[in-house]
Amino acid sequence: MALATNSPNQTSYDVIIIGGAIMGASAAWFLSDNKDFNGRVLVVERDPSYENCSTTHTNSCMRQQFSTALNVQISQFAADFVKNIRSYMGGDERVPELSxxxxxxxxxxxxxxxxxxxxxxxxxxxxxxxxxxxxxxxxxxxxxxxxxxxxxxxxxxxxxxxxLFDAGAVFDWWRRQSRERGVEYVQNEVVAINRNAAGNRVESVTLKSGDVVACGQVVNASGPRAAATARMAGIDVPVxxxxxxxxxxxxxxxxxxxxxxxxxxxxxxxxxxxxxxxxxxxxxxxxxxxxxxxxxxxxxxxxxxxxxxxxxxxxxxxxxxxxxxxxxxxAYNTFDHNAILGPHSELTNFLFLNGFSGHGLQQSPAMGRGIAELVAHGEYRSLDLSPFAYDRIPAKRPIVEKAVI
Ligand SMILES: Cc1cc2nc3c(=O)[nH]c(=O)nc-3n(C[C@H](O)[C@H](O)[C@H](O)COP(=O)(O)OP(=O)(O)OC[C@H]3O[C@@H](n4cnc5c(N)ncnc54)[C@H](O)[C@@H]3O)c2cc1C
CATH class of the missing domain: 3.30.9.10 (D-Amino Acid Oxidase, subunit A, domain 2)
Structure with a gap:
């Protein structure tokens, strides 16, 4: 069945996020929460019922038993975020206390x-x-x-x-609060990603509805479809x-x-x-x-x-x-089962938020925060997530994480 679409309110955004499940929602919320960023954010989601996305088909668990220190730290931030969600969300009393x-x-x-x-x-x-x-x-x-x-x-x-944690509640509140802060979500599908004349930047995306929307940066949060999205921009990602x-x-x-x-x-x-x-x-x-x-x-x-x-x-x-x-x-990363995060080496305003394999729910707080820091400051400010950069793939430097489920 063909899904309905709706058009964005603007013709240009500072950031377009492709995919509005947990990763897209996290990136959007952390952008909305970043004091140094006041740009316009559009989240394009092809199926807002989230019927088939990875986010709604999970075990909803987090663990610290990884073999790389960075993956342990990422889950420790998830635990802190979940246990203090209301305080992270500005003390908003509508936000449930989670454990x-x-x-x-x-x-x-x-x-x-x-x-x-x-x-x-x-x-x-x-x-x-x-x-x-x-x-x-x-x-x-x-x-x-x-x-x-x-x-x-x-x-x-x-x-x-x-x-076990209530990832659904985190996901819902990220969407709700970021919308209230001005992030726009549309039901639509990105069907093309268009480069500028020099070919070195993404300048717009084309939606299924026919709208062409200009962007400063684009974030690939399309889960298992990550490679199809990257291919629209003429690049590859092993997911x-x-x-x-x-x-x-x-x-x-x-x-x-x-x-x-x-x-x-x-x-x-x-x-x-x-x-x-x-x-x-x-x-x-x-x-x-x-x-x-x-x-x-x-x-x-x-x-x-x-x-x-x-x-x-x-x-x-x-x-x-x-x-x-x-x-x-x-969204299985065939290269090393780990996150692929941040800009493409040459197409630098195309940001990956991909490849989470079986551990993306618990990584969503740290990864969304990391993407927001890259967009707002051009660098990681809290946890240094640069080991997950795309460059490791052409350089053939896999992260060896032995605890993969
Ligand atoms: C069975 C199972 C168990 C799991 N258990 C756990 C667990 O216990 N703990 C854990 O941490 N992780 C777990 N995971 C992994 C976790 O679910 C994922 O890593 C995480 O949900 C990824 O989120 P995402 O937003 O990247 O992808 P998704 O949830 O798949 O979302 C991608 C979104 O992008 C949209 N999209 C795609 N292409 C386009 C386009 N062109 N235009 C517009 N929208 C588009 C899709 O419609 C979709 O909504 C599990 C996964 C599975 C399948």
């Missing part, structure tokens, strides 16, 4: 090689002030008797500021849509304590969802790029792959009933 349900992520290693990765990562995390604890199989069995730990050599968990399946199920006999977001060595993951229900995620062994509009569920994956793994790891999950299931897309 994090810190049941932790439980990484389980079934090989010494992966256990070593967990040990090394713990050192990185502790140096940043995270509370990660390593657990022997006996300790895991004592604290969480429902796991089968027969094959497990080590576990790693952090019970501080790691777990593709990869399917990730989710299931919510109810256990006949619920667990007697919170289930951490458990990362089985197979990659299947499952977490507490409340009321005797649990949310589980996984993907097929063969994991190609898919069509941008392909959200078809593969029902065989649950039966043949995910459920057997789950019931082996947590035998109490042998009798469960799936309540709902869906396929969503990761």
């Amino acid at each position: 994090i349900r810190s049941f932790g992520y439980m990484y389980l290693a079934d090989t010494e090689a992966f256990a070593d990765v967990l040990r090394e990562s713990q050192q990185v995390q502790l140096a940043q002030g995270a509370a990660t604890q390593l657990m022997t199989p006996a300790q895991i069995a004592a604290a969480y008797p429902f796991y089968n730990v027969e094959d497990i050599v080590l576990g790693s968990i952090n019970l501080v500021d790691e777990g 593709e849509p990869r399917k990730r399946y989710s299931w919510i199920f109810k256990a006949d006999t619920p667990l007697d304590r919170d289930l951490p977001l458990t990362i089985d060595p197979s990659g299947v993951h499952v977490r507490e969802n409340g009321g005797g229900t649990y949310q589980c995620g996984g993907h097929a062994d063969v994991d190609p790029a898919v069509d941008y509009d392909d959200y078809v569920m593969d029902f065989s994956i649950w039966e043949n792959h995910v459920w057997p793994i789950l019931a082996t790891r947590i035998p109490q999950f042998e009798t469960i009933k799936v309540q709902s299931e869906w396929a969503g897309h990761y």
Whole structure:
């Protein structure tokens, strides 16, 4: 079904953000909150129902268990932002107080090689002030008797500021408050990005409605469609849509304590969802790029792959009933699974806000703030996010982040 469009109020904006889900909303809000920026901001969103975007298909969790210090710091800012959202939003009493349900992520290693990765990562995390604890199989069995730990050599968990948060509330309030401060959102689609005569700057974007809108800078916040958007500007970015399946199920006999977001060595993951229900995620062994509009569920994956793994790891999950299931897309960075942030090396008023793979919700506060700083000041002022610059791709310098889900 063709989606309706509406036209922007102006013909020119200082910043046009392509994509109005969590990343676009964060960038727009942090721009609206930046005292040194008073430019005009337009957010173009092709589907304001957000029916298929990554943002509305997630686990909604945050963790500090990364292997690179910068990724730990980014999530620490997310925790601080979420726990103090009202104060960040100017004390606005309509903004709800939020908290994090810190049941932790439980990484389980079934090989010494992966256990070593967990040990090394713990050192990185502790140096940043995270509370990660390593657990022997006996300790895991004592604290969480429902796991089968027969094959497990080590576990790693952090019970501080790691777990479930209400990303939907953060997303809603960013949109609401930035609109109130003058950010304009339109339901439309960017279908072309036009360069100036010299070819070295973006001068406008063309919308599906036919409007041509001039811009000072353009931000690519188009999630799994990042490469299609970049191609409109004649540039490449190594991001593709990869399917990730989710299931919510109810256990006949619920667990007697919170289930951490458990990362089985197979990659299947499952977490507490409340009321005797649990949310589980996984993907097929063969994991190609898919069509941008392909959200078809593969029902065989649950039966043949995910459920057997789950019931082996947590035998109490042998009798469960799936309540709902869906396929969503990761904006999968094939280069190094990490954010790609900031200007293109040559087309310098085209800014990337892309490639978040499976951890973009928790990175959205730091990434939106970073983009706003780049736009307003031409540099990062709070957290230095320059390691995520686009230049690392042509230079073939990947960020090695070992904790990718
Ligand atoms: C199953 C699953 C579980 C996840 N779990 C977690 C988790 O627990 N924690 C975590 O931190 N992250 C998680 N993630 C990742 C997280 O959801 C994403 O990284 C994040 O939502 C990315 O947000 P985004 O705004 O970049 O992309 P999206 O949410 O996909 O939004 C992109 C938007 O751009 C719009 N758009 C695209 N092209 C155009 C165009 N040409 N014109 C106008 N609009 C356009 C789209 O309509 C869309 O609304 C998960 C993802 C999935 C799929």
